[in-house]
Amino acid sequence: MKKKYRFKGHKDDLSGVLALPKNKPKAYVLFAHCFTCGKNFTASSRISREMVKLGYAVFRFDFTGLGESNGDFSDTNFSTNVSDIAAAAGFMRNNFKAPQLLIGHSLGGTAILKAASAITESKAVVCLSSPAHTEHITHLFSSSIKEIHSKGKALIQLAGRDFTIKKQFLDDLINQNTVHIRQLNKAILVMHSPKDGVVDIEEAEKIYSKAQHPKSFVSLDDANHLLSRNSDIQYLTKVIDAWVQKFL
Numbered sequence: 001m002k003k004k005y006r007f008k009g010h011k012d013d014l015s016g017v018l019a020l021p022k023n024k025p026k027a028y029v030l031f032a033h034c035f036t037c038g039k040n041f042t043a044s045s046r047i048s049r050e051m052v053k054l055g056y057a058v059f060r061f062d063f064t065g066l067g068e069s070n071g072d073f074s075d076t077n078f079s080t081n082v083s084d085i086a087a088a089a090g091f092m093r094n095n096f097k098a099p100q101l102l103i104g105h106s107l108g109g110t111a112i113l114k115a116a117s118a119i120t121e122s123k124a125v126v127c128l129s130s131p132a133h134t135e136h137i138t139h140l141f142s143s144s145i146k147e148i149h150s151k152g153k154a155l156i157q158l159a160g161r162d163f164t165i166k167k168q169f170l171d172d173l174i175n176q177n178t179v180h181i182r183q184l185n186k187a188i189l190v191m192h193s194p195k196d197g198v199v200d201i202e203e204a205e206k207i208y209s210k211a212q213h214p215k216s217f218v219s220l221d222d223a224n225h226l227l228s229r230n231s232d233i234q235y236l237t238k239v240i241d242a243w244v245q246k247f248l
Contacts, residue, residue: 204217
């Protein structure tokens with residue numbers, strides 16, 4: 001069972017979808033997609049589907065300027081993503097139930113980790129292939145950084161699609177810190193592949209070392225960054241289900 005919703009993000013109306021299991025949900029989950037991906041990206045939809053099979057209600061949404069959400073992507077940044085996550089959690093709280101489990105993929109995991117402390121009902125956070133430091137993703141458009149500084153913006157290509165990156169986006173990435181990881185006060189599961197070609201495995205180590213207990217790390221072995229194999233999705237969702245039970 002799936003139902004689409006529109007809700008207010010940090011500025012514009014966002015598009016979200018709630019997927020429900022047949023029986024009473026074990027918990028409500030808020031999922032944040034990877035950088036420039038969207039709620040209907042392969043990994044996003046597959047993770048939602050498998051979590052629903054395992055008995056969870058999953059709400060996923062498009063960040064501002066992506067997918068079916070309103071707004072201009074070029075005016076967004078990491079901080080607005082965090083605000084959009086908080087808005088999504090608020091929408092869940094007011095319309096069905098606040099999320100008890102937070103899951104984020106890639107930069108979505110970094111953002112959901114930053115937003116988690118303000119979502120008081122959440123008991124646990126899962127980061128999938130996520131960087132500890134937001135600045136880490138600048139290598140994706142390193143050849144355009146000089147142009148961004150000189151002209152204020154640049155057109156970059158990611159996964160075959162064009163995106164405008166402005167200097168404010170770059171500045172916001174650089175100005176972030178990781179203090180919130182140590183102050184999280186929630187259970188955290190870090191899942192990462194040592195063969196991830198986009199986000200180095202060392203980033204997972206940084207998240208894990210900064211986090212307080214209870215914390216766990218699970219290797220995704222030879223999974224790629226975008227988690228494109230369904231077998232990897234099935235594995236990680238089953239691990240999440242087993243891990244999170246003691247915190248719910």
